Amino acid sequence: MGLFTKAVDKRCPICGGRQFYAVPVGRAEVWHQQVDKHPQWKHYRGLPDGAGVAFSEPRLEWDQPTFDRVTIPSPHVRCEHCTSLVPPQFLSDRKSRLLLITTGMPAAGKTTWLKCLFNPSSKKHLIAEPTTQIGREPYRFVEPYTIANPDPRTAVPILLHGMKVTFQRQQLDVAGIDVKGEVFQQSGTPDKYLRVLDILTNVRKMSYSEVLTMFVVPFDTTLLRQNIGQLTTHLTHEPGSRGTWQGVIWTHLDRAQLRDADAMFAFLQSNEDAVALARRVVGGTEEVFDSRFVAALTAIERLVQDTRNWTGRLELLESLTWLLYRIMLAYTVLPLRFGVGKVEFYFAFNGGLGEKLVQQCMRLAAVLFAAWDSAGRGDFAGMIREAMRPDAEPQFPVLPCGIEFLSEDDEDGLPVWGDLLLLELLRRHG
Amino acid sequence: MAEDVFRELRGDYVANVGQVVTPREYLDYLEPLGSALSRRPDGVGGPFVYQFRGSGGRVIGAMGWVVSAASKRYGGWNLWGVWTEGPIPALALPLFWTELQDASQLPGLLRRANDDAASLRNASAWPDLLDQVDPTPLNDDDLRSALKVELSRLYRLPHPQERPIEVDLDASSLELLPWIHLLGPIDPAAAQLQPSRFNGTGYQYILTDSPPAGGDVVTDIARMVDATASDVLQGWRMASALRERRARPKPATPRKQQRPPVESIEMATPSRSKPVPAPAPRPQPNPLSELLPLVRDVMIVALLAWIAFNVHQIRRNMTNTAATQPAATVTAAETEAEPEPAAPPPTREELIAEALLARPPQGIRMEAAAAKNLPHTAVEIFMRRNNCFARTEPVDGKFSTAELRAMRNCKSLAGERLMRNATEPHAERSLAWLENAVSAQ
Numbered sequence: 001m002g003l004f005t006k007a008v009d010k011r012c013p014i015c016g017g018r019q020f021y022a023v024p025v026g027r028a029e030v031w032h033q034q035v036d037k038h039p040q041w042k043h044y045r046g047l048p049d050g051a052g053v054a055f056s057e058p059r060l061e062w063d064q065p066t067f068d069r070v071t072i073p074s075p076h077v078r079c080e081h082c083t084s085l086v087p088p089q090f091l092s093d094r095k096s097r098l099l100l101i102t103t104g105m106p107a108a109g110k111t112t113w114l115k116c117l118f119n120p121s122s123k124k125h126l127i128a129e130p131t132t133q134i135g136r137e138p139y140r141f142v143e144p145y146t147i148a149n150p151d152p153r154t155a156v157p158i159l160l161h162g163m164k165v166t167f168q169r170q171q172l173d174v175a176g177i178d179v180k181g182e183v184f185q186q187s188g189t190p191d192k193y194l195r196v197l198d199i200l201t202n203v204r205k206m207s208y209s210e211v212l213t214m215f216v217v218p219f220d221t222t223l224l225r226q227n228i229g230q231l232t233t234h235l236t237h238e239p240g241s242r243g244t245w246q247g248v249i250w251t252h253l254d255r256a257q258l259r260d261a262d263a264m265f266a267f268l269q270s271n272e273d274a275v276a277l278a279r280r281v282v283g284g285t286e287e288v289f290d291s292r293f294v295a296a297l298t299a300i301e302r303l304v305q306d307t308r309n310w311t312g313r314l315e316l317l318e319s320l321t322w323l324l325y326r327i328m329l330a331y332t333v334l335p336l337r338f339g340v341g342k343v344e345f346y347f348a349f350n351g352g353l354g355e356k357l358v359q360q361c362m363r364l365a366a367v368l369f370a371a372w373d374s375a376g377r378g379d380f381a382g383m384i385r386e387a388m389r390p391d392a393e394p395q396f397p398v399l400p401c402g403i404e405f406l407s408e409d410d411e412d413g414l415p416v417w418g419d420l421l422l423l424e425l426l427r428r429h430g
Numbered sequence: 431m432a433e434d435v436f437r438e439l440r441g442d443y444v445a446n447v448g449q450v451v452t453p454r455e456y457l458d459y460l461e462p463l464g465s466a467l468s469r470r471p472d473g474v475g476g477p478f479v480y481q482f483r484g485s486g487g488r489v490i491g492a493m494g495w496v497v498s499a500a501s502k503r504y505g506g507w508n509l510w511g512v513w514t515e516g517p518i519p520a521l522a523l524p525l526f527w528t529e530l531q532d533a534s535q536l537p538g539l540l541r542r543a544n545d546d547a548a549s550l551r552n553a554s555a556w557p558d559l560l561d562q563v564d565p566t567p568l569n570d571d572d573l574r575s576a577l578k579v580e581l582s583r584l585y586r587l588p589h590p591q592e593r594p595i596e597v598d599l600d601a602s603s604l605e606l607l608p609w610i611h612l613l614g615p616i617d618p619a620a621a622q623l624q625p626s627r628f629n630g631t632g633y634q635y636i637l638t639d640s641p642p643a644g645g646d647v648v649t650d651i652a653r654m655v656d657a658t659a660s661d662v663l664q665g666w667r668m669a670s671a672l673r674e675r676r677a678r679p680k681p682a683t684p685r686k687q688q689r690p691p692v693e694s695i696e697m698a699t700p701s702r703s704k705p706v707p708a709p710a711p712r713p714q715p716n717p718l719s720e721l722l723p724l725v726r727d728v729m730i731v732a733l734l735a736w737i738a739f740n741v742h743q744i745r746r747n748m749t750n751t752a753a754t755q756p757a758a759t760v761t762a763a764e765t766e767a768e769p770e771p772a773a774p775p776p777t778r779e780e781l782i783a784e785a786l787l788a789r790p791p792q793g794i795r796m797e798a799a800a801a802k803n804l805p806h807t808a809v810e811i812f813m814r815r816n817n818c819f820a821r822t823e824p825v826d827g828k829f830s831t832a833e834l835r836a837m838r839n840c841k842s843l844a845g846e847r848l849m850r851n852a853t854e855p856h857a858e859r860s861l862a863w864l865e866n867a868v869s870a871q
Binding site for chain 1 (some may be wrong): 445446447448457458459461462465466468469482483484485503505592593596625626627628629634636792793795817819820821822
């Protein structure tokens with residue numbers, strides 16, 4: 001196996017093809033005309049031949065790798081078999097190659113989250129941003145779109161991303177597959193569903209240093225939304241396979257509201273640190289973090305974990321979720337107060353103070369998410385329970401984030417803690 | 431009871447479910463229809479006439495109205511209309527235009543369409559249907575003028591192969607579309623009409639915030655529009671004749687000799703008694719009329735040869751005269767009679783601006799104002815080239831708030847040192863960069 005692994009390893013994730021050809025960059029208009037002459041492109045995405053591809057830009061005035069062949073070297077390649085544009089990260093060395101599968105139901109915030117993670121130049125929103133220490137270089141093309149303009153509405157069920165992450169001397173190639181959640185719904189077309197399963201099979205035949213399957217689940221107090229939990233059986237690797245990491249990206253936390261402060265204080269009153277922390281956050285005038293912060297959060301985590309039947313106490317649960325998000329917001333200004341960069345604050349400052357605070361927030365996020373999950377469909381309960389074991393790694397199966405940006409003219413967006421994923425990955429590969 | 435020829439088509443964005451369409455199996459085909467309306471506010475949109483090949487190779491035609499549902503989700507849309515097996519009949523859009531705009535009138539539209547289904551599909555019945563098309567909107571002088579300008583522009587354009595012709599208009603000018611569809615250069619029986627890009631023949635209308643720009647009006651087009659305003663059937667016949675003339679292959683003789691100026695396109699004005707869609711029978715070739723162009727061509731060639739011979743003689747005489755005159759015979763008077771001083775050479779900025787507008791960077795939209803402020807323009811182009819800002823945003827020589835924000839996060843820009851401070855570009859460096867960029871193309 002070792003002798004041939006490298007040759008076999010370079011596959012097209014869409015069809016499993018092993019031969020590629022170089023293509024030039026041309027006008028998107030040209031791409032649009034040519035795609036009809038390559039029916040296999042649509043076929044391998046479960047689209048009928050006559051179906052158009054949706055674009056929000058009516059004149060198609062941007063660049064896109066075309067279907068033409070070039071003999072000169074080109075950074076852009078297409079699969080010989082299905083003509084899909086394959087981001088170079090899928091074809092890079094497997095030791096530095098990482099697969100990130102993201103999937104979620106419509107309007108969960110999946111595309112926004114990916115755009116923030118891969119192309120954060122236009123908005124400040126990440127926990128480790130702005131910093132020049134982590135370099136990220138997204139592959140510009142997310143066929144049929146670009147990373148700068150990923151269309152939210154599309155009939156294409158699968159999009160391939162790529163990003164090169166550099167930190168000091170480390171380098172990671174993140175190969176991303178964005179699976180549109182609609183294909184798993186009953187109303188979806190069976191062709192797309194079967195194609196997605198084929199693609200996941202192809203992906204499993206390749207080697208990666210790490211495989212991350214992230215389910216994007218929005219915060220929703222109604223508990224009526226269908227989420228993507230039933231996918232776990234399809235998206236996980238074989239039992240015992242190395243390096244598979246499942247997690248939830250918990251979006252729209254900024255929508256959580258403080259329903260009843262007194263009820264929240266009453267719930268936390270068994271622990272002085274916890275209730276004091278809650279009072280500081282609700283008051284909004286005092287410093288959120290103090291020497292008892294970790295103890296307070298640990299106590300809240302335990303209280304949430306020990307409570308059963310959340311179905312009847314959703315307002316309290318929402319208030320606790322609001323508390324978590326306020327703490328996340330408060331964290332973002334800490335590095336500035338200590339006069340250090342955000343990455344340094346997370347990794348190195350005061351023995352990794354940032355990391356300790358964040359880990360604790362993540363644990364609370366996980367138990368809160370599990371409480372919401374158990375009050376609703378319960379799709380992720382098993383996954384979170386397993387991830388929260390003392391010896392499990394990483395210890396945050398839930399990445400909480402707000403998804404609503406402030407208005408266009410404001411300086412800062414709200415924090416999306418997705419960069420923690422990058423930080424954690426970089427450390428694991430260090 | 432026979433099955434209806436035209437059936438209802440509905441589409442909506444449903445929260446937490448996504449885009450849905452009834453009939454469900456057509457979602458993949460219809461999904462692109464509303465995508466170009468993403469940036470438009472709720473309810474803004476327009477008509478569509480669309481056809482696609484569904485399962486089993488059946489041609490499905492659809493006609494309706496699609497609007498943005500941005501309040502539900504960015505990129506979401508609603509649509510309503512009708513679908514049928516086979517293409518949508520040529521006259522359907524102008525005939526049902528009024529009802530089509532209002533979703534609540536869809537049941538009435540369906541009933542009427544199914545009642546008229548046989549006539550819609552039978553070209554010999556079209557004169558009667560055309561009499562039912564309401565020409566009242568064309569009594570509006572502004573609309574009529576705009577239609578003349580737009581149709582003149584469309585008829586002047588070369589016939590695109592399997593590509594739509596773009597029509598720019600604002601939401602208040604949608605009323606032009608049924609008339610463009612009916613009278614435009616593409617046969618309405620085959621013409622699709624969509625707000626989104628498609629591969630096929632027809633019109634892609636692009637909704638903008640400004641009304642259609644003015645322009646020249648071709649006399650025959652003006653006559654056709656005026657005729658349509660009083661008699662739709664008459665206008666239709668004139669349009670059919672014009673389309674037929676346009677589609678006719680060009681004669682093999684030199685284009686310069688054969689193509690009449692656009693303003694003087696001669697167009698037959700068919701009478702109402704002629705069959706509507708059938709082309710008029712072509713006249714039998716006359717031997718004399720075939721001979722005349724040949725004679726004329728021979729005469730032109732002879733004339734050109736004679737002119738060339740004379741020019742050659744004149745040049746030879748001038749060369750001989752100059753060779754025989756000694757240099758010392760040049761008088762002072764001749765020296766003074768120098769030609770007028772030439773215009774000053776263009777400045778570097780002018781050269782750059784000229785080159786920039788003539789050959790804009792690939793994939794970047796340039797506005798004319800960009801040439802007036804080159805340092806700003808340089809930074810704007812740099813940001814788009816380095817993925818610091820969306821390429822789809824036009825370059826206009828001014829920094830928008832979004833651009834200023836993007837500039838602060840653009841590491842490449844900082845590395846290139848094109849900015850003097852946070853808001854002002856470094857004039858010399860940015861000009862030099864732009865000059866390099868333009869000359870490298």
